[in-house]
Amino acid sequence: MNFHGTDMRQKALTLLRDGAKNADVARKLNVPAGTISYWKHMDRAKRGECPGKHDPSCPRCHGRELEEPAYSYLLGLYLGDGHISHYSGHRVPNLMITCAESWPGLMDDCERAMRAVFPDNSVCRVRKTGCRNVKVYSKHLHCLFPQHGLGKKHNRAIALEAWQQEIVDAHPWEFIRGLIHSDGCRITNWTTRLVGGLRKRYEYPRYLFANKSDDIRKLFTDTLDKVGVEWTTLARGSDPFNISVARKASVALMDDHVGPKY
Missing domain, CATH: 1.10.10 (Arc Repressor Mutant, subunit A)
Incomplete structure (x- = not known):
């Protein structure tokens, strides 16, 4: 490239x-x-x-009210598994979020968020092997997702603009949920301990978030700090790409506001 x-x-x-x-x-x-x-x-x-006379109104260009909780969730999805593309066959760029077929509820949530943020635009699902791309077309995608740029996200700086940070601060759990739904998961770990001479198995839930972008991981952990969730970094080899939430109280908070994919 x-x-x-x-x-x-x-x-x-x-x-x-x-x-x-x-x-x-x-x-x-x-x-x-x-x-x-x-x-x-x-x-x-x-x-x-304005980019076009007949394009539906934009919260940034025209002052239309933005559905902020839905936007905070969609922003999290975009930073994880989303990208904006402009194919030669289309006059309008599209935002595409890739969702695994095994999580139909996630696809429904993604589509609802897109329709709430872009009420005048059509949303579609494109079937791919093992997944579906949930897409929305709009000339104003770059207005609402200024993080778009050349190259992969982890190879360039990613920072929220002031108006985006205000939305994330007002709706932190929606942002966290979007990031977990894109690049995270809830799993059950297990370990064994000797109790009275007998080895017993113990299971405990954990949330994991993995992303190569230092900036995106920091946006995630900064937001966790604001809602009182404790986290640690797990290095895979020398790469600190994984964020773990394993403390009981913090997992309970995540369960209340995020929950497993479905």
């Missing part, structure tokens, strides 16, 4: 602001047309311009 620096982006924006077409700029600078479209959209959004 090619990464384009700030100078290249500025050259493209200068040409676009002068009235050049996206395709002409893409050919001139040898940059993918989708990247040019994304740069143009973000530039127009920063300047307060």
